[in-house]
Amino acid sequence: MSHQTPDPNDEHGSVYDGLLGTDTSQWAFGTDFEDPLAGVDTTVPSELDAAELAAYCLALGDDALVLSHRLSEWCSNAPDLEDDIALANIALDLLGQARLLLARAAAADPSVVPTLPDGSPVPVEDALAFFREAVDFRNVRMVEVANGDFAHTVARLLLFATVRLAAFERLATHADPVLAAIAAKGVKELTYHRDYAGRWFLTLAQGTEESRRRLLAGLTGLWPLQAELARAYDAGPEVDVVLDQVFAVSGVERPDVAPMTGRGHTEALSRMLAEMQVVARAHPRGQW
Amino acid sequence: MTATEDEVELQAAFDGTIARNDRIEPRDWMPEGYRRTLVRQIAQHAHSEIIGMQPEGNWITRAPSLRRKAILLAKVQDEAGHGLYLYSATETLGVSRAELTEMLIEGRQKYSSIFNYPTLSYADVGTIGWLVDGAAICNQVPLCRTSYGPYGRAMIRICKEESFHQRQGYELLMTMMRGTDEQRAMVQESVDRFWWPALMMFGPPDADSPNTAQSMAWGIKRNTNDDLRQRFVDMTVPQAEALGVTLPDPDLRWNDERGHHDFGQPDWEEFMQVVKGNGPCNAQRIAHRRRAHEDGAWVREAATAFAKRTVGEASAPVVEEVAQQPSRNPGREGT
């Protein structure tokens, strides 16, 4: 451009350098859409059933996607800046897991991906996230119920991260190398999530009368959904060992409430998806 | 030595530091007016970061792709981090985050007026990144050389991240412009709404900016409002051309003689009204911050009570440890 002014910030270099150029190395996520599994061999090993693998990855992906969404609702609403940042971190980790798992599901069995209008540039992970109906989501009910207070979020995160971490430790040696790699990466993240939730669980249990009352209310409210969560992840006794440890150190009894009957979804999911999908669905040929 | 002579010497040392363009550090003597001005400016900046989470946060749950959702969430999270560094800088001047938060929600301290405008479409996420983060960078890069050490160092880190935000915002708009007609219309409509408020971000014209001279003499401020506004316009015009949008100013044109663009003046009466609290979102933004703060009171109390109870035990205070979490916007180390 002939009339661009000289850079005013001689010392630090112009923040505008390369803005109009072709240097893409400075962009946080690249300039083009990147398949999260780009460069990965997604052939399903012959001993595995591709449709079964896809369904399993979809369920794992949906859990991450839905809980990530719930956690992202805390953004600018958390009790303190440090927790705003931490909850966003966890939401970002789970969103990353969701993207990989949805892409893995689509690559294993393309028939799981909803059909979009001809010429739609929507990538498969977004077709799955934004163009599926609530009834087709495979997530457990634990992750979809609406946010309560911070204690409710801490209790949900402790239960979810504990169960999922135990499963991911097993899945890290899964016969599908793609799922195994996704799980191995997730183990580190989920360890942090469980630790964050565990420390807050203890703090709220031992903090004030009010925090203890709220924590017990949150935990008791979620407990009826714990059995379904544990079933979905084939949770073994190691999960109970961890939870009992956290409960013991916090001076909290394991809730004595019956598992919720039914399956599928609560009323909360379709409402959540209506919000999540609204812009994407308004522009099925749009590029983002 | 009398107190007066003492003060004369301290003042001379301070003036010398400023004259050499060296940094004033927290332990150094500083005039009370300098300290007060800094607290006001840094606090206002910190509040802007925190209130600034809301307009874009408004779209996190509706981001139209998973990639955009990750980018937006990471960006808004960065703004929380900026608020944290800046509140830490005010702590070196003896004012705590809790005190400043009270001042903010009681309306006794200001934040950037741009955040009192609503976000009405997803294109606004891109426009805010491009124009608002862009204007913030123009304002803030000179502050990396500001005379107060902790502020200048915080600004260096913040500016690097703001430049990512600006690129990401511009990239979103570029992508939308390659999309459908509806998307292109969304981008133009958004730019039409944010152009003038973005120009207002540099503050009133120099003639009406009473604090500028003293702030420049103290090396707190490095450029006048009108200088920075001109730079912003000059930088933005070619970017708008490359994007394919029209900036909504009939007076905008290149002036060969001046070597700069001529441009129209924002509606300064509207600006004054927004500063006074009568903007479209002033009440909403403060109410949001107040609600989040009050809803979190029992959690902060629990953390304090728990930390007191466990003093001397091996477990570190929960909140402090969590503060160590790094921002997750990947790739920033690259700048």
Ligand SMILES: [Fe+2]
């Ligand atoms: Fe910022």
Ligand SMILES: [Fe+2]
């Ligand atoms: Fe920013």
